[in-house]
Amino acid sequence: MGIFSFFKTGKEDQSASIAKDRLQVLIAHERTGRSGPDYLPMLKQDILDVIKKYVAVGDDALSVQLESQDNCDVLELNITLPEDAESDEESAESARRRAMERRQAANAT
């Protein structure tokens, strides 16, 4: 601390409180992931497989959080679609076609 910082209140640089706020959110988030029911990973995989039927996404495109609020549990799904999901006509087209075929196949039975 030099002659200039002496005249400052010394409170401008409160990066520690930002750190604490961020950690509070993050740790709460990660703890719910840990304490979730054991079917959660399988459920997540199944949902991901369904999304992949329609859109070309990676394994990290889906995040699943189970949060307890008062007396009910809320399952929160976050799906990140790729930037060019719409513009990539060909893959979107083929995904639609495959979905259509599946629906027809399902109707046929």
Next chain:
Amino acid sequence: MTKTIVVTSGKGGVGKTTTSASIATGLAKRGFKTVVIDFDVGLRNLDLIMGCERRVVYDLVNLVNQEASLHQTLIKDKRIENLYILPASQTRDKDALTIEGVARVIHKLKKSDFDYIICDSPAGIEKGAKMALYFADEAIVTTNPEVSSVRDSDRILGILQSESKRSKMNEEPVKEHLLITRYNPARVKDGQMLSVDDIVDLLAIPLLGIIPESPSVLDCSNAGKPVILDEESEAGQAYSDAIDRLLGEAKPHRFMDAPKKGLLARLFG
């Protein structure tokens, strides 16, 4: 009854080995027969910190593989009665340790009337760290006042609660202790570093001690001497307090506050 204590953190370089060396030395100094085991397979370091690197003949992997006896493998400390070091192997094979093999070693140590087994965990949350904490009765979660260290400590707490032997056998849970190391009160005062209260709030486990950032830690590791033996140093005294608390004594925490600076130091410091 032997107590097994793991010194763990998730994040690397936070002070696990420094802590293991000082906790083991402190317990032995108080008369408990103590062994400190280096679980960092491939990255042996505890021997250097304890100053016994030239006396290593056999190591933990030799012992697990029954290539050497316990008596041949344990290194008896030259300064402190009742203190033994069990060095890690320098093998590159990370799979050299198995739960069954380590269980045999722990069993032998218990039969040899050790009061304390201190396990110095490697960094990470992979197999090596899980092996080090598996047999623990208590855990010293070593944490620096810094975001990634606090987060990793919380993850390690999750692993202690779900993957330790005690949790798998539905026994009483592993007793958790928070040890904050490399604490810099001046930076906390300036709002640049998470405070003790912040960290205790976030991790919500009992506080075993606060080890201040101290140049004597480096001096001592240069000399191969656990810092707890430097009774003049703040870090040494803080480790000594932590031992008292580990043994059940209620001691107020020290070294939390920045030294008061005079006007001149504040102007030109």
